[in-house]
Amino acid sequence: MFPRFVKINLFKLILLFIIFNFKAFAIDTNIPKTDEEWLKAFNSLNWKNGPLVFSYNEANSKINISDSFSILEGEEAHQMLYWLNGTTFNYIDMYAMNNNDRSQYMFFYSDTGYVKTDDWTDVDPNKFIKEIKENYKTSNESRKKNGQPTVLNVTWKKKPYLDGIYNSVYYALDVEWSDNTSTVEGTAIILGREGYTSAKYVGGESGYKENMLLNLSKIHKFNDTKEYKDWKSGDKVAAAGIGALLATTLGVKALKPGIIAAGLLLLKKFWFIILLPFIWLGKLFVGSFKKK
Numbered sequence: 603m604f605p606r607f608v609k610i611n612l613f614k615l616i617l618l619f620i621i622f623n624f625k626a627f628a629i630d631t632n633i634p635k636t637d638e639e640w641l642k643a644f645n646s647l648n649w650k651n652g653p654l655v656f657s658y659n660e661a662n663s664k665i666n667i668s669d670s671f672s673i674l675e676g677e678e679a680h681q682m683l684y685w686l687n688g689t690t691f692n693y694i695d696m697y698a699m700n701n702n703d704r705s706q707y708m709f710f711y712s713d714t715g716y717v718k719t720d721d722w723t724d725v726d727p728n729k730f731i732k733e734i735k736e737n738y739k740t741s742n743e744s745r746k747k748n749g750q751p752t753v754l755n756v757t758w759k760k761k762p763y764l765d766g767i768y769n770s771v772y773y774a775l776d777v778e779w780s781d782n783t784s785t786v787e788g789t790a791i792i793l794g795r796e797g798y799t800s801a802k803y804v805g806g807e808s809g810y811k812e813n814m815l816l817n818l819s820k821i822h823k824f825n826d827t828k829e830y831k832d833w834k835s836g837d838k839v840a841a842a843g844i845g846a847l848l849a850t851t852l853g854v855k856a857l858k859p860g861i862i863a864a865g866l867l868l869l870k871k872f873w874f875i876i877l878l879p880f881i882w883l884g885k886l887f888v889g890s891f892k893k894k
Contacts, residue, residue: 629684633748643685647678660695661711661799662828666821671707673698679708688748705806705814709822713797714847715838716830719764721845727761733854734775751781759786759810762848768819769793769830771848774803774810786810790818791847793830795837800851
């Protein structure tokens, strides 16, 4: 048994460790305003430059990042997204920005179990986009408070498409903003044996490129025995199929009332509209990536 003073000192040491780490990972809620502030904030983060293979342990997968991209992981990805949006997206595991045109990739994983695709015929893109148009108005409230551009309209750039070869669903939304700019935000839902990875693509200065969206299911690969094709009888099956999952990721009502796949509560409504129209940042950030 430790003497009392040793216990107290040990307790203080643990407390200091917790406080220190809490402060180290606390989100800086001061959103940069000027070019100088943006450069300082941008360069304060630990960017890792490609080419590299990102071991995505949460998803039992790997992501091949080309030499055109630099990435942020975990808390630093959350920080960058907060500065860009004024709200938190703590479920994002990795954020990547293209050095050439500021296009972006983001990834997060949900261990829902094996997602079946037999409800795909129930997907109604026209119904979905109608509800999305109603929903984005609510997401504008926090943007107004932060003095950020608001969403004016959302339309399909690419309607939801189920790719049976790569076991993925792709879609893209064209978002119009109040500062007379627009962004195209594409998503790939990549299915695995034990869950799925949601990967987002946002077009940069050179505009939306369909191959960049489709490339998400090529650069992300589940590890051996963890691919969609590896599912076996007895494995966990998600509570909802791909159609209901798509509806949930879009922030619209599930195809059938009461069906929500396990783990979908990690998603935040309107999560798909998470980026500011920041084409102007391209000029600011040219050559600003730190070389490690």
